[in-house]
Amino acid sequence: MPDPTPSQPGGRPVRVLQSVRLGGAHPSYADHVAAALDPQRLELLSFSYRTALVGRWDVLHVHWPENLIRHRSRPRQALRCVLFALLLLRIRVLRPGVVRTVHNVAPHERGHRVERALLAALDRRVTCHVRLNDETKVRRGAPVVTIPHGHYRAELGAAGDLPRDDGRTLLFFGFLRPYKGVDVLVEAFGQLADPAARLVVAGEPATPAMRALVEDAAAADPRVEPHLSFLPDEELSALVRAATVVVLPYREIHNSGVLFAALSLACPVLVPENAVTAALRAEVGADWVRGFTHPLTADDLSAALAAAADRDPAAVPELAGREWSAVADRYAAVFLGPATAGARA
Incomplete structure (x- = not known):
């Protein structure tokens, strides 16, 4: 029998905790990536603070991190700030891989001062930034790869x-x-x-x-x-x-x-x-x-x-390299690469 694809010792898939819930009624960017990944190499987990704080995972993959803090209810938003701070503490202690996909340069709606401080602290813990185009600026000196947005x-x-x-x-x-x-x-x-x-x-x-x-x-x-x-x-x-x-x-x-x-x-x-x-x-x-x-x-x-x-009605734009399978292959290389290997060693 051939050896299992490298993932974890013993062939266990690398567990990647998403900062979003997967499998909703309306597929998100994260759902499209997840659907194209090899489950024998990578196990993707939907986000909950319970999983984030006490569950077993190897890599945290962050999308729109402000959504982990914001809530319409002020008491629940305050609770999320506390939970987010505890997540930062767990990251600091365990030093897992932290991958952030930079969808936006900054949140579209400006958050409060505590939120901005928490997001800045998370950004300092990112081990690899994924940007969707080469124009995205990330923290100086931080590892970064470009993975183009997929088509539909x-x-x-x-x-x-x-x-x-x-x-x-x-x-x-x-x-x-x-x-x-x-x-x-x-x-x-x-x-x-x-x-x-x-x-x-x-x-x-x-x-x-x-x-x-x-x-x-x-x-x-x-x-x-x-x-x-x-x-x-x-x-x-x-x-x-x-x-x-x-x-x-x-x-x-x-x-x-x-x-x-x-x-x-x-x-x-x-x-x-x-x-x-x-x-x-x-x-x-x-x-x-x-x-x-x-x-x-x-x-x-x-x-x-x-x-x-005036354009040719039969023409279509060139979108080669933006298939979700190609996008997922490049994410797999990030999740399994040395930048995210801290807790898996």
């Missing part, structure tokens, strides 16, 4: 030759949060003179104010079409296929699963111009990633619609 062609379906848009439809989709600039988008669209243009805003609002913003825009302009709830993959795919351009008017953009969902279905995107989006345009082509400089204007929207109308 398998989940959403290949673009193929199915009927597409009418040439006049702009789409925003995703969780509606203030930093995403939906207010700027509806204002710019309201100044677009084209009576045939259409703006579809789809996704679950984060706050009642976000819901009211879109509903008020729809009441004032019949060209605005709201879909204010979570969309399953089938409905999302249909909306993207019917769109001419997906518009992401984010005040800041660094990584975005929404962007890759749009490209997976061969829909061009309009995004803020920065080093990250410029690099992506160089990778997939200018037909697919168009930049604008804040503030977003009606002219930006009109130009994006015109550019999309």
Whole structure:
């Protein structure tokens, strides 16, 4: 019998505790990575503070660490601060591998002073940073690898030759949060003179104010079409296929699963111009990633619609190397590598 794949002494898989819960109704980035990993080499555990503080694990994989602290209830948030501090103490004593995937340069909503101190302390314990593009800055001297964000062609379906848009439809989709600039988008669209243009805003609002913003825009302009709830993959795919351009008017953009969902279905995107989006345009082509400089204007929207109308309707963007199997292979190398070997030795 051949030797088991190197993992732990005796062939036990390396246990990787995720900072998120796996297997929810709506698959996350972490779920896509987990589904493609080899379970004989790596055992992924969903997060709970009980597991984090008294369970057996070898590597902590951190996504959006602020979510381990934040809670709507102030007493529960205070309790989470205490638990997070205890987790930091366990990391300091046991010195396990700590891998952090840097989805954002900083949390989209600024946290309180205690939260910022706890997150900084965690960052000092990271043994390897994973960034999704080469522009992400991490702590000086910290080990770092780049693993590109995966695409969603398998989940959403290949673009193929199915009927597409009418040439006049702009789409925003995703969780509606203030930093995403939906207010700027509806204002710019309201100044677009084209009576045939259409703006579809789809996704679950984060706050009642976000819901009211879109509903008020729809009441004032019949060209605005709201879909204010979570969309399953089938409905999302249909909306993207019917769109001419997906518009992401984010005040800041660094990584975005929404962007890759749009490209997976061969829909061009309009995004803020920065080093990250410029690099992506160089990778997939200018037909697919168009930049604008804040503030977003009606002219930006009109130009994006015109550019999309001129492209080859049978073309698809080049997304090679962004399959989740390739992403998972690179994560496996991180989890099994020397940077995370502390507690496994």
